[in-house]
Amino acid sequence: MLRIGLIGTGAIGRTHMRRINEKLRGGRVVACADANLEFCQKVADDFGIQAYATGEELIASPDIDAIVVTTADDFHERYVLAAIAAGKYVFCEKPLAPTAQACQRIMAAEMESGKHLVQVGFTRRFDAGYRQLKQAIEARTYGEPLVLHCAHRNPDVAPTYDTPMTVVSTMIHEIDVIRWLLDEEYATVQMILPKSTRHTHEGLKDPQIMVLMTQSGVYVEVEAFVNTKHCYDIRCEVCCEDAFLNLPEPPSIQVTAGGRRGIAVYPDWASRFEEAYNTELQAWIDNYGSGKIDGPTAWDGYVAEVVADAAAKARETGEIVEITVGNCPEFYQKG
Ligand code: ISE
Numbered sequence: 244m245l246r247i248g249l250i251g252t253g254a255i256g257r258t259h260m261r262r263i264n265e266k267l268r269g270g271r272v273v274a275c276a277d278a279n280l281e282f283c284q285k286v287a288d289d290f291g292i293q294a295y296a297t298g299e300e301l302i303a304s305p306d307i308d309a310i311v312v313t314t315a316d317d318f319h320e321r322y323v324l325a326a327i328a329a330g331k332y333v334f335c336e337k338p339l340a341p342t343a344q345a346c347q348r349i350m351a352a353e354m355e356s357g358k359h360l361v362q363v364g365f366t367r368r369f370d371a372g373y374r375q376l377k378q379a380i381e382a383r384t385y386g387e388p389l390v391l392h393c394a395h396r397n398p399d400v401a402p403t404y405d406t407p408m409t410v411v412s413t414m415i416h417e418i419d420v421i422r423w424l425l426d427e428e429y430a431t432v433q434m435i436l437p438k439s440t441r442h443t444h445e446g447l448k449d450p451q452i453m454v455l456m457t458q459s460g461v462y463v464e465v466e467a468f469v470n471t472k473h474c475y476d477i478r479c480e481v482c483c484e485d486a487f488l489n490l491p492e493p494p495s496i497q498v499t500a501g502g503r504r505g506i507a508v509y510p511d512w513a514s515r516f517e518e519a520y521n522t523e524l525q526a527w528i529d530n531y532g533s534g535k536i537d538g539p540t541a542w543d544g545y546v547a548e549v550v551a552d553a554a555a556k557a558r559e560t561g562e563i564v565e566i567t568v569g570n571c572p573e574f575y576q577k578g
Contacts, residue, residue: 245270245531248307250298250322251314252277252286255336258513259311259524260290266521270528272311276301278318298322302329309531312336320345327352327360334527336364338415339544343552346545354574359536362527363544367420369526370519372491376481377424379488386484388425390462393417396476397469398511405446409467410434410554414453417465417479418550419543421455424481429463429550429566431456434558442470453554474508475515493518542575 247263249256249272260272274293277283287294295301298318302310302325309332312322320340326333327349339361340346353361367373380388395413404412422428435452443449450468457463479490492515497506509515523538530537546568557564 245528246274246306246308247272247311247528248274248276248295248301248304248309249311249313250276250301251312251318251336252279252283253313253315256311256313257286259313259520260286262521263311263524263528264290267525267528269525270309270531274301274304274307278314299325302326302331307331309333316341320349323349323361324352327356330356330358330360332360332531334362334364334524335544337366337419337544338411338548338551339363339541340548341411343545343548346541346548350541350545350572350575353541354572359534359540359574361541361544362530362536363539363541364523365416365419365423365539365543365547366516366519366523367416368423368539369523370516371493371522373420373424373479376479376488376490380424380481380483381426385486385488388461388481388483390482391421391425391464392478392480392482393421393463393465394476394478395465395467396471396474398471398473398475399442400447400469402444404469406448406451406558407555409447409449409451409469410453410558411551413467413469414451414465414554415547415551417453417463418455418554419539419547421463421465421479422457422546423539423543424479425457425461427457427459427461428546428568429455430458431563431565432550432554432557433563434554434561436558440468440470442472451558455550475511476508477515540575542571 252275263272276295276298284294310326312335319335323335433454436448449470453465455463481488495507549568553564553566
């Protein structure tokens with residue numbers, strides 16, 4: 244039984260705790276830590292686990308084998324670096340860190356340790372629908388992929404969510420999953436800010452469109468619209484030479500009532516990607532001790548931040564910005 248310590252007992256942290264302890268096999272969250280000590284103690288009491296005064300103490304404990312980091316984004320680097328220094332396997336929610344430089348520091352520490360320890364929570368790669376798309380693209384079943392039309396729509400967001408967050412918090416999922424689907428890097432990015440919805444506020448341009456070109460010339464457009472007020476909606480259409488492929492959703496029942504027939508839409512990301520989160524963390528637990536990472540690595544976390552930084556520049560300047568990620572270090576090369 245893998246003894247897991249979780250740092251950051253906010254909403255996603257507690258959801259992961261319940262998921263690991265109630266649904267998954269082979270691992271158990273046995274301890275937690277949070278900057279808010281009182282709240283952390285309450286969570287620990289509710290779950291019947293131990294509370295540590297600091298994340299560092301939890302990481303250093305000989306009673307903990309592996310770490311999950313679900314703190315606010317700005318603290319990811321600190322705890323991931325501490326986990327690497329202790330030689331401990333660590334799952335860090337996305338983004339790995341809010342800047343490309345911070346991700347580079349994490350990569351440097353991991354490579355220096357000589358051990359593959361860090362997995363990043365880019366959940367989409369574990370969604371059954373995206374996996375089917377990847378299979379078809381990889382096998383070139385329908386020829387070359389040429390154009391992707393994607394949408395990422397949220398019913399609403401926190402009042403503190405602002406214009407830059409559309410890329411760093413929301414589109415970051417597409418930035419990762421599409422380079423994984425196509426198995427290539429991006430060459431350029433452009434941001435287009437159309438007319439905003441009346442449901443947004445001054446600090447948030449909504450919707451926003453991101454246009455990416457990959458190195459081989461695949462055109463990718465992503466619409467993020469985070470104040471739909473009526474649903475969560477994720478789309479990905481891949482136009483190949485011989486077919487159009489559409490991302491399927493997890494099945495839900497068809498309801499006939501009130502003179503209409505239809506299927507319910509997912510209200511939020513937690514329910515839409517519930518299975519993907521389960522698969523992701525189960526894979527992380529199962530992979531412990533294998534000596535490699537079977538999912539998004541620190542390199543993937545770094546590339547996502549480089550693209551997000553370029554997108555921020557594109558938004559500020561209105562220009563098409565080149566993306567340069569450099570060569571993937573041998574340590575992170577797969578296969
Ligand atoms: C949130 O952080 C997520 O990870 C969700 O998947 C995404 O839909 C949402 O926009 C983000 O804020």
